[in-house]
Amino acid sequence: MVSRRNFLIGGAALPFLSYINLADTVFAATPKDILVVAQQLDNMTSLDPHEGFEAVGGEMISNMYEKLVRANSDNPNEVTPVIAASWEADADSKVFTFKLGNSKFASGAAVTAEDVAFSLQRAIKMNKSPAFIINQFGFTAENVETLIVAKDEKTVTITTEKPTAISFLLFCLSANIGAIVEKKTVLENEVNGDLGNAWLQKNSAGSGSFKLQAWKASESIAMTLNEHGPYKGNLKRVIIRHVVDPSSQMLMLQKGDVDIARDLTSEQLKVLQSDENVVLVRKQIASLMLISMNQSNPNLAKPQVWEAVKWALDYDGIQKNIIPLTHAVHQSMEPAGFPGTVMDTPFQKDVAKAKALMAEAGLADGFDITMDHYSAQPAPDIAQAIQANLGEIGIRVKLQSAENRQVLTKMRARQHEMALSAWGTDYFDPNSNAEVFCINKDNSDDAKKKPFAWRSSFKNDELTAKAEAARDEKDPAKRLELYEALQREFMHNSPFAVMFQNTKTAACRKGVDGFQLGVLSEGNSYLGTSKA
Amino acid sequence: MNRRFKSLAATLSSVLLTLFGLTVLTFLIGRVMPVDPVIAAVGDNAPEDVILRVRAEMGLDQPIPVQFLHYLNQLIHGDFGMSVLTKNPVATDIVRFFPATFELATAALILAALIGIPLGVWAAVRQGTFTDQAIRVVCLAGHSVPVFMLSLISLLIFYSWLDIAPGPGRQDIIYDGMIDTVTGILTIDTLIAGDFDAFWDALAHMAQPVIILAYFSMAYIARMTRAFMIDALKGEYVITARAKGLSLTTVIWGHAFPTVAVQLVTVMALTYAGLLEGAVVTETVFSWPGIGQYLTVSLMNADMNPVVGTTLLIGIIYVGLNLIADILYRVLDPRVQ
CATH class of the missing domain: 3.10.105.10 (Dipeptide-binding Protein; Domain 3)
Structure with missing residues (x-):
């Protein structure tokens, strides 16, 4: 017969015993070339850049795709060239000519004027939620092929319905709806004339810093380096884990199981302000x-x-x-x-x-x-x-x-x-x-x-x-x-x-540098991020 | 034979009626709640023409009875509809999320039963003593402290302070994408893959949520076992067994417990059903991608197809487990036979 004392000791020890053989297998710090982020991913609906229209998805999209131009975080009155190397407007401010630079898709293929024209035409033809950002210039599914045209391999012209301020057009093209997708890859995955929409919801075909490895809804998003893209740091992968509870995010950050926590509460941020192992990146x-x-x-x-x-x-x-x-x-x-x-x-x-x-x-x-x-x-x-x-x-x-x-x-x-x-x-x-x-x-x-x-x-x-x-x-x-x-x-x-x-505040572990928050979620960028 | 057939037919009718009622109720709640499901699909800032088009695509511009008939027609063909959030068929999502919950719930139930039943028996045998009181306190704590509190305290102590348990999630980041999904039950899939490091990692990640859930369930099982056992110990057959000079162990486990076991079947079935419906809070704190989290996220985003589909699944689980309990009851209790 087991004595009362032995039973109590055994009972008390049971929860601890369950860990003994397991403890050795866990708690590896995250590898140097993998950035692990804890973030709430629960309202993300699509990773198709011409469809996704909410904050978290927008951020992922902007790290996988490039646009002709992007907003300049240092000087909001200007835009920065990305796929477009230069641009000009005609005298009437109706025809805008873009000369392309040397961007490359994750497949290794060069981004051509044909890809640019196809992408913008696709956004208009699909007419998903964010399409209004560029169809306000007079584009419709019927006229877009005549108004957005690839003139040669590196030249695209965009003709607006009415005279337009070039700054207005550029700012609108800097939104994710202006993302450039690889025409060949997208059309290879077209089903029933959907212009590759179903496929692009869960895959990527862009020229951004990273490409989509896997999106497991309510679990994680994994992006791997686009070796032909603009990213020059030491990261090979970015894994965003869906961690709903801010307290769990905080613990994981402090333990080093994640490198960045994205959804901490005000009270938690107050605590972290004095933590020398954490750097707070803030942005209005x-x-x-x-x-x-x-x-x-x-x-x-x-x-x-x-x-x-x-x-x-x-x-x-x-x-x-x-x-x-x-x-x-x-x-x-x-x-x-x-x-x-x-x-x-x-x-x-x-x-x-x-x-x-x-x-x-x-x-x-x-x-x-x-x-x-x-x-x-x-x-x-x-x-x-x-x-x-x-x-x-x-x-x-x-x-x-x-x-x-x-x-x-x-x-x-x-x-x-x-x-x-x-x-x-x-x-x-x-x-x-x-x-x-x-x-x-x-x-x-x-x-x-x-x-x-x-x-x-x-x-x-x-x-x-x-x-x-x-x-x-x-x-x-x-x-x-x-x-x-x-x-x-x-x-x-x-x-x-x-x-x-x-x-918004992103709490980054010491050693994680260069993560940038934007005024819009599509400005949240891993482009300059590195990990020591 | 005829009687058995009638009994089976009655049971099946009752099950179908229950599930139909559940479908109607959930569907109606989903349609009359004051949240526009189209917003979940296209976002609040979408232009009006897009909203109208998507409303039509989702069939929400039809009268509710038409919508319901359409949905029923889909269900009959095994189609639970598409999830707006995940862009997957709901059935596919359920197949992906349910095994995580199944794994957690089954392990928790086994642990809870292994500890809760002996504790309950022991408390009954020692009724009114310090042992009984101590077990009562332990059980009360398990049942009255909120699960999120237990979960967070557990994380704080074993993960953050003592560093002997892994953090939230189902596996360590280094195993992400390394294990092929076969059953969806990670501990089994890692074994199938022959990756024992990944197996131990998955087991380690399970430990905390399993123990928390097991503690919560154990408290209920122990209290119920104690109550049943106290009743059983008063039975004349037990007094007779004692009078015959049988050892206490034989009297308890050989004579009293079989009676208790019959009643415990229902308790265990309901506990298991409760765990399988998704321990939402535990899944949230431990970032466990299970059915509870799927249901909650869908509900919060007014994504109604997954809500109705998952509710039906939960209904089926409840009905199924009740049926199994019913059958076991007949097997274990000769009087019912």
């Missing part, structure tokens, strides 16, 4: 947190109320106390890091001024209103602070928390009153946000275009005209001036209170 990204006031509500339709709300908010207090490491105060509709962004922050908490505006609106006694917000932190904490701030000027806010897609669905159906939500910019040009915030020509329920302004029933013809004028201005410098003026007007004369801009 093109994601704004803002309050939308639906104009179908009579109280919220009053311009004095828009201003009152903006003057009632304690931007600095919320930023310092709730989101010190993840957001910065930002009040323009264009994100910092974009061409022509105005960094003014004219609003700060001024209760007396806000109350005066409420009185001017005939609402001195305030009113009741509902505000929807995301249920994921930090939105609930921020919403509560907003509730307190607006309470001081008589606006009694009832908070409604829901999963973010639920909030977005409600906003798209124009069923919200106020909503605290986020807006991510689509492509690297001021028109991207100006269009969705200012250009709303049809405010009817069944409008063909439903930009962000439409969701809150906001239509201002004057702003629309100014946004269109800025978009169509051909002189790049003057164009930016127009956008700056537009932003300042929008700050004061719109039912949108832009409050914060998100900051």
Whole structure:
């Protein structure tokens, strides 16, 4: 008979015993030529560059494909040549000629004008979510083969429907929708006329730093070096592991099982700030947190109320106390890091001024209103602070928390009153946000275009005209001036209170250098990354 | 024969009705929930024409009864639809994700039974003593401390501090892509591949989540075993056995336990079903690509085909295990026969 003591000792030892033979087999540090990243990969839907339209997929795509040009992270007013070595516009600003450099696909084949024309034509013909970024220049499935043409092996011309600012075209071509795929490989894998879409969702055919080795949804993405590509560092593979839990990411980073952790919380980043083994790479990204006031509500339709709300908010207090490491105060509709962004922050908490505006609106006694917000932190904490701030000027806010897609669905159906939500910019040009915030020509329920302004029933013809004028201005410098003026007007004369801009942080282990975060996810690059 | 046939027919009808009800319910929940599934497919910023086109492609522009009939027709042909997120047929995804959960759940159940049943028996035999109280505390802790807390504490102690266990994930990064998938059960696939280092690595990665899940399940099994055994020990046949002078071990394991075992079959079946439906939290903390994580991610992204498909799978598991428990009940209990 086993004694009680022996049984207890045995029972207690059992969990430990299970490790004894196993401990030797684990805990190898990650190899020097493999970069291991912990990241949440759960909303990635496609790795086809002409289809993928969300942040994580966009980042992977941009590391596997090159575009004619890319946004310049040091100087947002310029673009950097990539596949295109040079470009020029004709006198009418309608025909743009690109001369190609010497890029090579992962297959070893040179990138030709035929590949470029095919890729841009493919993006238009497939007409997936991001296609609007380039079809706004007048391209359709029917005309694109005559408007985007390979003139010779190294020359491509793009003809736009109307005179176009070259900077606008270049910025749009720097988006992933402008990625160049290898025509031969893609067509070899075409099924039922899908232009290789099904195949490219899970494979790659680009000239970027890496090529796709394997994508296991909800598990990992592995990319291997494109030996013919632009990457010159010591990495042979990049493996991105799907690690949902930030606490697990943190432990894995500290143990050295991953080299970069991408989704740490504010509290964890605070701890890591003083950790000498970790380097934090930070970047303000093109994601704004803002309050939308639906104009179908009579109280919220009053311009004095828009201003009152903006003057009632304690931007600095919320930023310092709730989101010190993840957001910065930002009040323009264009994100910092974009061409022509105005960094003014004219609003700060001024209760007396806000109350005066409420009185001017005939609402001195305030009113009741509902505000929807995301249920994921930090939105609930921020919403509560907003509730307190607006309470001081008589606006009694009832908070409604829901999963973010639920909030977005409600906003798209124009069923919200106020909503605290986020807006991510689509492509690297001021028109991207100006269009969705200012250009709303049809405010009817069944409008063909439903930009962000439409969701809150906001239509201002004057702003629309100014946004269109800025978009169509051909002189790049003057164009930016127009956008700056537009932003300042929008700050004061719109039912949108832009409050914060998100900051992303990648925590890298010491020895990992050169990883770059971009203002858009497609700027997140392993191109300069090396590992000691 | 006729009676048996009727019984079988009744059971099958009940199973089909349950699964049909489950399909209707899950499908309806998926269609009436206040999230637009098209957003999951194309993103919030997609232009209106793309949204309309994709809505039509997904059949979501049809009335709900039409959508349901279409879905049923697909199901009858073995098609669970496509996942928007993974771009795979749902059946393919299930085949990929389920073995990971199966591996975890089976190992956890075996461990939980091996520890929980003796502990429960011991507690019953020592009812009211310090031993019983100690086991009660251990079991209560296992059942009342949230699994994510246990998981994180386990990672912190054994992975981070003591450095005797691997971190989250199913295998070390150096084995990534090295093992061909045959069964999807990594410990078996590594053996098939003849790679014993990879086998030990897979086993090491399993240890923590298995122990956490086993602890959680063990607590329930031990408590139920104790309760059943206390009842059994009061039986006249046990008193008779004792009066005959049989050893305590023979009385407990030879006379009382067979009765308990019959009741434990149901407990074990339900525990196993609970584990197989996906230990979502454990899978999340340990980055275990199992069915629970697949279901959660799909649900959070309003990707409804995987949600309905996985829910059906879970329903089938529950019904199947209940059937097996039913059969075992008949085998183990002569009175039912």
